[in-house]
Amino acid sequence: MVEREVAWRVFAHEFIHSDYFFHDGDEFSPNYLVTPTGARVNRLYFVGVLTEIDNLGAGEDMWRARVSDPTGAFSVYAGQYQPQASVFLSGLDVPCFVAITGKARTYEPEDGTIYTSVRPEELNTANDSIRDRWIVDTARLTYERIGLVRSAMDSGLKGDELTDMLVQSGASPKLANGILRAVSHYTDLDKYLNTLSGVIVDALKNLTSDDQYPSPGTGISHAMEEVARSKPAEDMVKETPARYSIEDTQPAQSTEPENARVAGKEIDNGTTDSEPARPEEDKPEPDEMVYELMGIMDKGNGVPVTELVDESKRSGLTDEQVDGAVKTLMSEGRCYEPRIGVLRRV
Amino acid sequence: MEVKIAPHVDEIIRALGTTGTTVNQAIIKEELTRLLEFKVPVEEAKRSLLKKYGNIDIPSVKKLSELGAGERNIEVTARILEINTKVVGIKEQERTIFMGTMVDETGARSFTAWDDFGLEKGDVVKVTSAYVRMWQGMPEINFGARSKVEKLDSSALEPLLSKDLERPVLLAELKEGEPAVHTIIRIMESAQQEINTKNGPRTIVTGTAIDSTAKLPFTSWVPSPELTAGNTVEIKNAYMRSWQGIPTINMGEFTSVSHSETPIDDSDIARVMDHVPIRLDKITNRDGAFDVSIEGNIISVRPGSGLITRCPECNRVIQKNICRVHGLVKGRNDMRIKYILDDGTGALTVVLGADLTQKVTGYSIEKAREVAGADMNLSAVEEKIRGKLMGLSMRMRGNMTKGEYGITLVASDVEVTEIKPAAAAADLIKEIEGAIHHSPGQGDSDLW
Numbered sequence: 001m002v003e004r005e006v007a008w009r010v011f012a013h014e015f016i017h018s019d020y021f022f023h024d025g026d027e028f029s030p031n032y033l034v035t036p037t038g039a040r041v042n043r044l045y046f047v048g049v050l051t052e053i054d055n056l057g058a059g060e061d062m063w064r065a066r067v068s069d070p071t072g073a074f075s076v077y078a079g080q081y082q083p084q085a086s087v088f089l090s091g092l093d094v095p096c097f098v099a100i101t102g103k104a105r106t107y108e109p110e111d112g113t114i115y116t117s118v119r120p121e122e123l124n125t126a127n128d129s130i131r132d133r134w135i136v137d138t139a140r141l142t143y144e145r146i147g148l149v150r151s152a153m154d155s156g157l158k159g160d161e162l163t164d165m166l167v168q169s170g171a172s173p174k175l176a177n178g179i180l181r182a183v184s185h186y187t188d189l190d191k192y193l194n195t196l197s198g199v200i201v202d203a204l205k206n207l208t209s210d211d212q213y214p215s216p217g218t219g220i221s222h223a224m225e226e227v228a229r230s231k232p233a234e235d236m237v238k239e240t241p242a243r244y245s246i247e248d249t250q251p252a253q254s255t256e257p258e259n260a261r262v263a264g265k266e267i268d269n270g271t272t273d274s275e276p277a278r279p280e281e282d283k284p285e286p287d288e289m290v291y292e293l294m295g296i297m298d299k300g301n302g303v304p305v306t307e308l309v310d311e312s313k314r315s316g317l318t319d320e321q322v323d324g325a326v327k328t329l330m331s332e333g334r335c336y337e338p339r340i341g342v343l344r345r346v
Numbered sequence: 347m348e349v350k351i352a353p354h355v356d357e358i359i360r361a362l363g364t365t366g367t368t369v370n371q372a373i374i375k376e377e378l379t380r381l382l383e384f385k386v387p388v389e390e391a392k393r394s395l396l397k398k399y400g401n402i403d404i405p406s407v408k409k410l411s412e413l414g415a416g417e418r419n420i421e422v423t424a425r426i427l428e429i430n431t432k433v434v435g436i437k438e439q440e441r442t443i444f445m446g447t448m449v450d451e452t453g454a455r456s457f458t459a460w461d462d463f464g465l466e467k468g469d470v471v472k473v474t475s476a477y478v479r480m481w482q483g484m485p486e487i488n489f490g491a492r493s494k495v496e497k498l499d500s501s502a503l504e505p506l507l508s509k510d511l512e513r514p515v516l517l518a519e520l521k522e523g524e525p526a527v528h529t530i531i532r533i534m535e536s537a538q539q540e541i542n543t544k545n546g547p548r549t550i551v552t553g554t555a556i557d558s559t560a561k562l563p564f565t566s567w568v569p570s571p572e573l574t575a576g577n578t579v580e581i582k583n584a585y586m587r588s589w590q591g592i593p594t595i596n597m598g599e600f601t602s603v604s605h606s607e608t609p610i611d612d613s614d615i616a617r618v619m620d621h622v623p624i625r626l627d628k629i630t631n632r633d634g635a636f637d638v639s640i641e642g643n644i645i646s647v648r649p650g651s652g653l654i655t656r657c658p659e660c661n662r663v664i665q666k667n668i669c670r671v672h673g674l675v676k677g678r679n680d681m682r683i684k685y686i687l688d689d690g691t692g693a694l695t696v697v698l699g700a701d702l703t704q705k706v707t708g709y710s711i712e713k714a715r716e717v718a719g720a721d722m723n724l725s726a727v728e729e730k731i732r733g734k735l736m737g738l739s740m741r742m743r744g745n746m747t748k749g750e751y752g753i754t755l756v757a758s759d760v761e762v763t764e765i766k767p768a769a770a771a772a773d774l775i776k777e778i779e780g781a782i783h784h785s786p787g788q789g790d791s792d793l794w
Contacts, residue, residue: 004752006627007645009690045645045688047737099737101645101688122646124736132767133739134643139774141690172627172691201778207771 006174007045007101009138010035012072013199015044017192019114020185021106033104033116036186036193037145038152038179044118046074047099047126047134049333051346053089063089067098068336070135070203075117076100085120095333095346097126099134132207139200145175146193152179153190206331286317290325294335294345302344351378358392362400369399405474411452413485418477422487423498424448424455426469427526428583430600445600447526447583448487454526456481456585460490472496484523518559520586522593522633527584529595531555531564532610536573554636555595558614561637563589566597578609591747592634623741626692630753635746640755641763642689644735651683652727653714679711683731687740687755694753696742702760707734739763 010018018035033041048067056062063086065076078085092098102118109115148171157165159180166176183189293311297303305326312322326343329335335345355375362369374395381391396402405421413420429446444459448471458481459465474496476489489495514530536553551566551573564573572579582602584595597603612619621639629635655677656662657669664670667677681700686693704710709717709731717727742760746753 002752004686004693006691006693007643007688045643045690099643101736122732122736124733126737129767130737130739132771133765136765136767136770136774137643137690137739139771143774143778197778201775204771204775207767208775 005030005042007043008035008039008041009046009134009141010037010039010041010044011138011142011196011199011203012046012048012067012069012074014039014071014142014196015041015074015104015116016072018116019106020181021114022181031104032178033106034178034181034185036182036189036196037142037149038175038182039145040174040178040181041104043101043103043121045099045101045134046118046138047097047131048074049095049131049336049346050089050092050098051095051333051336053092053094055090061086065089066336067100068333069131070206070331071199073336074100075115076102076120077105077117078120082120085123088123089120092125097128097131097333099124099126099130135203135207139204142196142200144170145179146197148175149179149182149189149193152183206327209327285325286312286321287325287328289315289317290322291329291334291345294329294343298344302338302342305341305343308343351375351382354378354388354392358395358399361396361402365400365402367400374399403475405476409452410448410450410455410487413455413478413487415478415480415485417485420476420478420487421472421474422448422450422476423470423472424450425500426465426467426471427454428600429465429467449526454524455485455487456525457487457489459495460488463489463495465495468500470498470500472498484525514580516559517555517557517562518632520562520593520595522586522588524586527586527595528580528582529557529584530578530580530606530608530610531557531562531595532578532615533573533575534561535575536564538569556615556618557610558618560635561618562593562595563636564595564597565589566601566603568597568599568601570597570603572603572605578606580604580606588634591749592636592745593632621743626687626689626694628692629746630692630694632746634748637743637758638746638755639741639743640687640689640694641739641741642687642693644685644738644740645688645693646686647728647732647736648684648686648695649728651685652681652731653711653718653722653724654680654682656680679715681709681711681714683707683735685735687742694746694755695751696744696760697754697756698760699757702757703731706740706760706762707731739765 014035014037015033018033018041020034021031022034023029023031030042035041046067046069048069050065051068051073052064052066054064056064061083062077062079065078067074067076076089078089080086100118100120101122102120105117105119107115107117148166148169151169152162152166155162155165162180163173163176166179167173171179186192290308290312293315294303294308297308297311308326309319309322312325313319317325326335330337333346335343338344352375355371355378358374358378359369359371377395378391381394382388386394393404396404403419405419406417407421408417410422410424413422425448427447427449429444431442432445433440433442435441442462444462444465446457446465446467447454448457449455463471465471472495473487473489473493475493476487478485479488480486514528517529517531520527520529532555534554534556536551539550539552540547541550542548548567549569551564551569553564553573553575555562555564566573580603581595581597582604584597584601586593587596588594623639623641626640626642629638629640650663654663655665655667656679657664657672657675658678659672659675660669662669662671664675664677667675669675681703683698683703683706685696685698687696698706700711707730709727714727715722717730718724719726739762740760741763742755742757744755744757744759746755748754
């Protein structure tokens with residue numbers, strides 16, 4: 001019996017910070033990407049916002065997609081051997097929620113850097129409930145792995161003794177093996193785990209806050225973090241009723257890839273329809289103002305955050321409002337961060 | 347590496363001497379040297395020379411857990427855990443044989459002694475020239491007239507298992523084929539059943555047992571008044587045997603069933619009774635599971651899902667109305683879904699029958715036929731189902747089995763699960779920020 005490879009849950013942040021690929025045995029044995037928290041990823045499953053879809057190369061059918069979660073973006077490549085995935089992706093309008101099961105791949109250009117990507121096996125459109133659930137599940141599992149890696153580093157144990165300790169602590173033998181590899185491969189692991197913990201908390205805070213009162217501390221950019229730190233933490237834990245009946249999960253849309261459409265409007269509705277009426281309905285929304293500015297200021301390469309903040313303040317918004325608006329737009333999948341400190345509408 | 351050859355040659359000569367064979371020392375030395383030059387391990391070289399000149403078989407020393415079917419001439423050292431006599435008819439003659447269980451540091455195995463070696467419970471014995479037979483799917487040690495049984499000082503097997511075997515095992519830890527099972531269970535349900543055996547009708551008790559970790563079916567081949575629903579019983583010397591892929595506790599004539607001092611009460615079994623889902627990495631390492639609850643995402647809908655056609659005679663899934671056994675038949679439509687459920691820690695295949703397919707997709711067989719259209723486009727149905735299900739979080743119950751094609755759970759119920767992401771996220775934030783020195787991975791979570 002060949003055991004099926006588990007589909008690991010990792011955030012994009014961790015996935016793109018992974019650069020340890022290995023395979024045991026002969027050429028037919030599976031490849032694994034070992035992440036800093038020791039996930040031994042051959043397969044992964046994630047839900048995010050499709051923000052870009054490009055057909056690469058003339059003649060050759062190769063599609064590149066970017067799927068963003070609250071922490072970063074996954075690169076997805078579908079070529080001639082993934083015809084269904086290619087057809088599916090080419091029929092989608094950005095932005096929309098997608099759920100993807102796929103294999104971890106790496107690309108190493110000559111300069112020594114390693115880029116991780118995903119080769120899709122199975123895809124579907126999703127909705128905000130499925131995406132939110134994925135964030136919670138992935139945060140839980142990543143947090144557990146962080147704890148296990150920390151206990152591995154603190155234990156001073158090695159080899160079989162360390163494996164035993166990890167299994168005793170609840171790790172599966174595969175995870176224990178991955179953690180051993182991660183601990184010996186990654187330098188500055190402690191620092192990265194701290195960063196990742198912060199990233200997880202920020203991703204979760206996105207879920208607890210509503211549009212008007214975004215939580216502080218999202219790692220949008222350094223500039224934004226500065227703004228956020230100056231602001232008192234607001235404990236806005238607000239329940240969004242999970243909307244999970246089967247019919248709801250496919251909002252009035254055909255599932256045939258060629259017809260698959262998710263209107264941008266729907267995403268707006270998805271995050272707002274459970275909220276009480278807004279007190280300031282007739283005033284222009286800070287979110288919409290920032291969104292407009294982001295579009296106007298973009299000369300094709302995105303807008304630096306510092307410029308966006310300055311411009312927004314000139315239009316009468318406060319630092320807090322801009323900060324909140326950007327986070328909302330990010331979590332709704334309406335904008336993303338192509339480079340650190342730069343924002344762009346999807 | 348230089349092997350000092352002389353002591354080995356002496357040993358061979360001595361061993362051959364016990365059978366009355368005398369061989370020229372020079373010949374032995376020459377042949378042994380030659381075998382060693384060929385890098386034959388010294389033990390193997392000695393064995394082959396003894397076989398060649400004295401027809402002596404040196405038994406191979408084995409641990410109980412290493413024993414495989416058909417091995418002969420083995421030597422084991424173990425403690426007799428349980429021994430019982432049994433009268434059997436061999437060639438129309440009555441004969442008393444001895445059956446029981448022996449343990450060493452690697453495990454426990456059943457044995458049958460075909461002669462009276464005066465063995466008693468607790469003895470530590472070295473058995474040589476024994477052999478292994480498969481009995482009820484597990485290797486069993488057999489020894490008889492040609493075997494040698496030597497009783498050893500019982501300290502020879504310190505600090506052996508006897509202590510460990512006193513500890514009852516939890517149901518979730520029980521493995522397929524295990525003998526000498528000691529466990530404490532609460533009887534959930536039980537019923538007497540009349541079955542026909544080749545020795546005439548016989549009354550057995552079947553039912554379901556539960557503890558804090560799992561539910562398992564049981565079969566008692568001997569009626570026992572203690573096996574009544576609601577009772578907590580301590581069971582010693584039962585054995586595990588799979589029934590339709592599900593590990594089942596078997597109680598035979600040598601099993602003791604007694605009222606347990608410490609009852610398993612409702613709060614102990616609440617997690618199992620309430621179907622709290624078990625994480626997949628904790629369940630896929632079991633040999634099988636009975637009525638378990640699991641939760642995860644549907645990450646792949648497998649080919650062959652949706653509308654299918656079955657042979658009306660044998661229920662096989664058929665293509666184009668041709669059954670490979672019954673030829674051309676008028677196929678009967680049915681529905682099923684096979685999908686991969688994955689929670690990030692483990693994965694298995696789940697099968698939903700027609701009712702549950704309808705429950706999760708809203709498709710009746712008639713509706714599925716409509717989707718397939720006049721030309722019965724089955725892949726259209728499959729694609730629709732994939733679009734509806736792929737990515738969803740689901741919780742389901744059923745029996746899990748392991749087979750050639752992997753791990754499968756046939757669902758008896760399924761539901762789409764809902765959480766409140768905001769509340770769950772807030773809880774997790776509290777846990778992360780609040781418990782910096784708390785070791786995660788052990789924390790109780792409402793998600794699992």
